Amino acid sequence: MRLEDLVRLRRARDVMDREYARPLDVPTLARGAHMSPGHFSRTFRAAYGETPYGYLMTRRVERAKALLRRGDLSVTEVCFAVGCTSLGSFSSRFTELVGETPSAYRARRHDAGAAVPACVAKVLTRPVRNGVPVRNGEPVRNGEAESTAAS
Structure with missing residues (x-):
């Protein structure tokens, strides 16, 4: 390239x-x-x-997670605030990347991460498809992340 x-x-x-x-x-x-x-x-x-659309949606879901943790906006308001135009598509992608619905994520307590600096929290809470890290568009399987990280 x-x-x-x-x-x-x-x-x-x-x-x-x-x-x-x-x-x-x-x-x-x-x-x-x-x-x-x-x-x-x-x-x-x-x-x-990942595709440009996949990257953009991951960024939007990251921002949505931060807004949902605050708890002062509805899921619909968060959806539109991060640039999504369809609540259904937003909820589907959020659930795919985070592993739970936006409503469930919003309702859950987030006290454990409150003391973590924002720059660290961003890395630790980066959305991954169904809780499984993705590399080159494919899920990383058990043990694979460690073996490729070491090489």
């Missing part, structure tokens, strides 16, 4: 990180990266191990 492509992909990823609540789609992100939508999607997945 060319260095110029990696720089453009990083900029697109930074846009998703900063502007996750805006309506973002692959054609818009690809245009900003000066790539065709197909090339953008393929190179993004090759560079980051």
